[in-house]
Amino acid sequence: MEPRLENIARRLALPPETLTPLAGDASERRFFRVAGRQGGAGAVLVVFPEGTAEEESVRYTATGHLLREAGLPVPGIYRRTAGALLVEDCGDRLLQDAVRERDPLPLYREAVDLILGMQSRVPAGAALNPPFDEELFFRELEFFLEHAVSGFLGEEITAAERARWRQLFRVLSREPLRQPRVFCHRDFHSRNLLLRDGALRIIDFQDGRAGPAAYDLVSLLEDPYVTLPPGLREELKSRFLAGRGDDDFSGDFPRAYDIMALQRLLKAAGTFGFQAAERGKKHYALYLPPALERAAGIMAARPEFEGCRELLVKYLRRALPD
8 A cells, every 4th residue: 555545544544454446537536435434334535636635625525514514415524634535435326327227317307406406505605616707617618629629639720710719618608607606516417426325416516616507407417428318308407497496597598508518518528538638548538429419419509609510520520439
């Protein structure tokens, strides 16, 4: 066992033989299942990367307490030490996997209700992280060009093409900020929802921040990890609007949803390209085509985005496996 992990285990009185490594996510955090803790129940050791460990553990702890106090199903936090947390084990059955085995509708209804619960019971201003703003959205979109298009796909972007993209990026960065501001999980999708004892549990919530009301809904319904049938997607949108009593959305909700979806899908595509090309996590490349295809489909219904849709279709052809 490496010295840092050994020190963490010793401070938490965890015998090395009780630690089993778990698959990680797109972050640099590491996870270990701990057998036989907390009165016979299991626990998970979360080890944060050096350099940002203190900041990340504080954000996780504070946001976890915020959500738990609001009655939302997040893992309990048992103990904290420098650079690590010992948290409740919520299992490893992802929503992504569960919907392959059973009717997705009840699970996705439950997930939409969790979004509504966060929005109604967690004050937007209580989030520890800075709120979404235009420049953050814009940087995420530039990340798409740098890491998905140039970095992973190897496409050369001309000055004219970049200008076309940036014109779209400003729309995608400004319009979502007209929506009602709520607490956003930020990564509310099928790999951050675990099915435990017949109910969903929310994980990976430490990046929660104030943002547009459609953001988490888009993250869930436009998730490249799970492609939902269009009819189901529309039913869940209606459930969300009914739950909010949505007279407070300014303007046209279908457009607000599509704009938010394009921002989120292109941001996700950038993450997939970065993880595959820079971090060597090649499996993320599998999710790049669904993200680009869905974004192109949304653009097809909005003529003002046709120029960028043509470019996106070109990138999609490069991203598809031979």
